[in-house]
Amino acid sequence: MLKTTLAGGCAVAVLALVAAAPAQAQAVPGSEPSITVAADAPATAAPDGTTGGAGNDIIVTGSARAQRRFDVSYEINSLSQDDVKLLAPKSFADLLGDLPGIHVETTGGEVQNITRLRGIPTDRGMLIFQQDGLPLYHEVDGYFFNSGDGMNRYDLMTERVEVVQGGPAPIYASEAAGIVNNITVSGTDQSRGKAQLTFGDIGMYRGDVMQSGPLGHDTYYAIGGFLRYSDGYRDNGFPNDRGGQIRANIKHNFSNGFVKVTANYLNDHNVFYLPIPIANPQNPAQSLNPWLNYFTGTMNSPAFRDVTLSYQDANGVMRSENRDLANGRHMVYGNVGIQYQGDFDGWLVSFKGGATKGKDTFDALYSTTNPSNATTFANSYLAAATKAFGAVDHLGYVYSGTNTAYNPASQSGLVMPAQYRAADSSFYSVQGDLSITHKFDTGFGSHDVKVGAYTSFYGNTQNQLYQQYLIQVQGQPSTLDLVAYSANGTVLGKVTNNGALPNTNALGIGNVDAKMIAVYANDTWEITRGLRLDGGIRHEWYSYNGYEDYTKTVTNTALVGTLANTVSALTGAANQFRLSPQVTNWTVGLNYDFSRHFGAYGRASHVEVPPTAGTAFNVSPTPTYTKADEYEVGIKASFGRNYLYATGYYTKFNPLNGSYPDPTTQYTTNVPFIGKAVSKGVEIDANVEPVRWFSVSGAITFAQPEYNNLYNPNSPSQTIAVSGKQIVREPKLYGHVMPKFHFESGQNKFDVYGTLNFVGREYVDFLNTTELPAYQTVGAGFNYTRGTWQFQVVGDNITNNHGLTEGNTRSDAFGQGTAVAVYGRPLFGRNFRFVLTKSW
Template sequence: PADIVVTGSARAERRFDVSYAVNSLSQAEIQKLAPASMADLLGKLPGIQVEPTGGEVQNITRVRGIPTDGGYAYFQQDGLPLFHEGDGYFFRAADLQRYDLMDARMETVRGGPAPIYASQAAAIVNNLTVSGGETPKGKAQLTLGTTGLYRLDLMQSGKLGDRTYYAIGGFIRYNDGYRDNGFPNDKGGQIRANIKHDFDNGSIKITANYLNDHNVFYLPIPTADPRNPATSLNPYINYFSGTMNSPALRNVNISYLDASGSRQTLHRDLGNGRHMQFGNLGIQYDGDFNGWIVSAKAGFTKGKLSFDAFYSTTNPVDANTFANSYLGAARTAFGSGVSRIGYAIAGTNGQTAYNPSADSGLVMQGQYRAVESSFYSGQADFSLTHRFETGIGAHDVKVGLYASAYGETLFSVYQNYMVQVKGKPATLDMVAYSASGGVLGYVTDNGALNDASTLSQGNVDAKMYAVYANDTWTIAKGLRVDAGIRHEGYTFDGYALLTSTANLGNASTLADDATRRFNGSIQPHKLSPQITNWTVGANYDITRNFGGYVRASHLEIPPTATVAASVDPVILTTKANQFEAGLKASFGRSYLYLTGFYTKFNPYNASFVAFNPTTGRNDQTVPFYGDVVVKGVEMDGALHIAGGLSVAGSLTVQSPKYKNLTNTSGADPSQVNGKQIIREPKLFGNIRPNYAFDMGGNHVEIYGTYSYTSKRYVDFFNQTALPAYGTFGVGLTASRGTWQFQAVGDNITNAHGLTEGNTRTDILSGQGTGNAIYGRPIFGRNFRFILSKSW
């Protein structure tokens, strides 16, 4: 990895010299890894476990010691976020950053001083962009993939005038996808540009970003018959290519009543996926005034998200049993002449019958989610750094002020559908038939089992400020102590629209009898949380190549802005104490970093909202609060053996456990205490051998990867396991002059592995099986071929 890092320290330093875990990947190193997504890239780094199975965006990233789906990883571009919080409404801040040729390198800090240098951060991911120079440089890169991937990346940089430089680049991409939706998975791209002017003592840089991208979201699929878990559903839903996404959901109509009682109808298309559009303008200034380093950065982001996805809800069920459960309600609504409930392809007026026993004998529910959000985020950071020489060593002091004004609008509506248990399923109507086969009514409404079952809308505007300071005290050669503090104040001003039950008045169906409507009431929220984070560390380098460090940090995470735009929100500030001890050795291109960590959360919010099959709503809140303790060791190393042969890798061994959980709604958490945290493995890592050689004027590298994730659980009680899995990847790069060809293959043995489980229903009691039979499988064997030309 690159030897110089700038993230998490007062000024640029050698990676070996800092007293925390940090990695830096250059553009060339990232290209060799050829990541399929940002999550895929982060998963190659030590101490970060990912579930990259959702597609290109909205994936799960867990930082060691941090038991949350985002790991409190804070994403920055050139040291400043594009959106202040780690998560927006149905998007992660990471989704605003797509890697391309405009990224010069990426630095990741895990633990350490992250809470001082960023808000809500147990880790920082900082993408540093390309700047122009005296010599014009450019690169074009074409990527083709076996998933129907076509991608073009371009970058050009150079000189505009006297000490003024430019860089511009981006990508455009089309991808059918890893799973067969019946429509494209990813389509869109981004462009980024900057102009930089150098002064005698510093520089100023103006930046611009624009992203317009569609990405389909993969949700869990059933993999085995719940009636007989030994029976695979692979003949109906292929493990590697199957998905519940379907062309049948490209013309969805969702109706609800607004506050005035007027009927509103949305027309949605699952093929739109997650459509993210945003623009960002930024400015950065750095100057050295006789040893006083001034840094000023500011940026403003404005965008909107339109999101369509088909979420998993309950397990598949026996089709006859499920149909018979509605017989009584159908007779009440349509008369005693109802003889049976049968299935038909939705939209055929009950005339195209469907017999589930001709397939698996199962049917299932799924939840269409339609989400709209607009967002903005302005942020600015000003810092002053100076080195003071004293009688006992030197103090490198950095003080700063950060502020942000940001906000979001929130709107979502969910509608539950009946579908076949097969890939690209047809939506199904449940039809009330008479003894003679006449249609008397419908349980469903054109495939919808529950019309507009969940409805929400709100708005929030937020302001925050942070003052921070850090002092790095070099006491003697090799011995340094540093301490930092950050205080933040927030104001949230938001509201949520309240809803109630409504009947849309269609007497021919049961599906609209209990929809949600806005009832005209508003629930306002004004919050003013204050938090204080701190860190203390010490570093002692015995030699220039061997040393160690210790560190303690305190992290507080305030409620997110969306809390102030939610109905009856849980308002909780999460607090965590982190302790680390590290050993480090660096000899030329070989190195070894060992970091022991201990993290305790108190209080920790383990609450969740579950799907209620009785109401069809996501209205079952199960509140768990208490302590979480995670301890373990992170290992990161590389060994250059001889010539062009080398091996790199990382391994994290940890013990993630719940402790002292409490519940305020009658659930007994005593059997949860001491159990492994949901979806957190005890061991994960990878090993990456590499052999480089020259042949016939070409520089060739052959490399491989083995990645491993140990057993996890889908539920608090550890009753249903996600089995351990490992995957092999291979790659080859051949370079000749300014041309380069690369071939990369992932999961080349088609190894099986499940992630997530079915989080809408199985978190509390599992799936009724020892091993999960419902989840997001890892992607099957696929290859990418990359041809690039530099100039």
């Protein structure tokens, strides 16, 4: 296995090459690519007269108007379709993981993975996804769905992806320390199209298509989408991903602007991979790989294709739902939108509006506690079984719903619980943004001022049922019944009910409606050529109105002879929730370009995240605010294809709010904790092309994410001593390096490249007692292009390196009881994809 020192050595090598690049770059005639022009942005030449390079990409996200990447005073990446194709990500989160400052865990499946921006200690926190400048759903997370890669899918209708890390993100989006903006294809006078077929050795088949062109005078169209079927990276015993998306738009140009009407529809199933045990917790040297394969094993199983979950309604009537684990996360929504932009004698008026309505149906098998010795687990129920059934001699296991005995000793000797979660949500979100931008000269430089207002009306429902089951410790496990026997072997009763464990049913029903309005302003002051000062402020007003039904536990009298005879029930009463929070965000940045090739910038920002609308889904809600102060300084150098962007950042979270297990009750209940956290680091984004046929690119982050002490606001003397500890699941080093060789012969073009991805040591818990070891993966790719045809082969983790992510978040707050994690989401094993593309 490659060592972390190798990753660090690669980082140093990339920096050394960039430092040496300028003289070489100037000696290569025609070395710069064409400018990437933003959709709906003016196609202007770069002020320095150059014709390309990463510094000359035209960007629109986080900016008053379209401008070069090199000219902005913050870190932004722009990824074209060609960039994304070369990176060949397995998922949207995988794509973001190739950028500096964004640490990802892509082991959960194709969608709704974990992204963490600059050490922010929450999953997906403060990273806002947009489509053409607007979110599809206002908040980061709805109820069991995410408005990021949970709702957004990359396909050929995405012209490019712009990603802002820090910078003015708090002014141009709510709750934002970063923005991922998916800019869609627009039609032009020239018809163009593309079709793409992708085949994977995991049983994956995908087709993408896009077509755009003129409809009439100054009117254009674009339409495209994808269909995909996949058995999955892990063997569920049923298909993993199936579904697709279609997006379309019509655009009409005026003499002073344009109007664009958009629509998209998504209908997609995605199975969720949860953590698995990889070693015996009582004997970590005992690998569970013989029964649960590290690379392909999962607790998902056909045993959960027909699950019945029961509860009692407010009238005392028993209700039940039949669920299918293969349904996975089934996201269905439609969105319509409109964009308008007009220039009225130097006053740029822009309006964006969108409406989304959909439903998310979620079925997943969640990890809970560590596997247990089968004998120890059975004996823990002996007293309760004896009390219920009389003289119990012993307990034994059978396959649930049968009389067929199961002997755990014939395998690992372990059994474990797992929780089936069924959660449904209907949701809607309507949002609009109106802004006016005007540039004017003064006696001391010029000002480019943008003022605007944003509003959103949104909401979603909650409907959840949980049930814990007893299962084998093996891939595609069977559910088990724990049976009580007399001395002569007579069945006296069962601890479980068709695999379901006692007292584990959970029920939640609720609804929330929200509205918010924000006003914002930003001024970019060009003091002299190359010296720019910009600052902005955003104030937001929210209003939430919601409820969650109260529940209780009752006995299901229809279930006899089992300890698992209780269900959750509605009481008929509900907790009403109303809240009207306000927050203010601001930013100020200074940029100075020493020349057309070198520049530097600095920035300070403040981000406030109010209590979310989902706070209403709690019978005892605890509204919390999280605030972050961000400081960053950066340097930038751009010479055609050679560039270096390096940003140092310091972010302080104060207060940092969360709900953590209570140390005084052996961590069995959660209580609120408040504290501080600090994340600081350096992000490097670089590309070196000393000759036309060879380049090295890299995105590397060196970080130091640390907690300060946490305390319980209801009992300030109760603290968790985590000062100086590494933030959970945040490494101090991560990134990737990609060397590429390019050859041409007549009409034939060849690209051969490799990738090295690396992640440093992490911890699963606050006290840093259980480690997630550092890991590296190696990938390789090959592209062959002839005319309008292209063929690509890409392989990931081709050396089958081991790496463990996440841990087991249901029970890891204070470690797994082992020095190295024995429970988590392993990396996927070696896999290959084959892509055939035709353009016209």
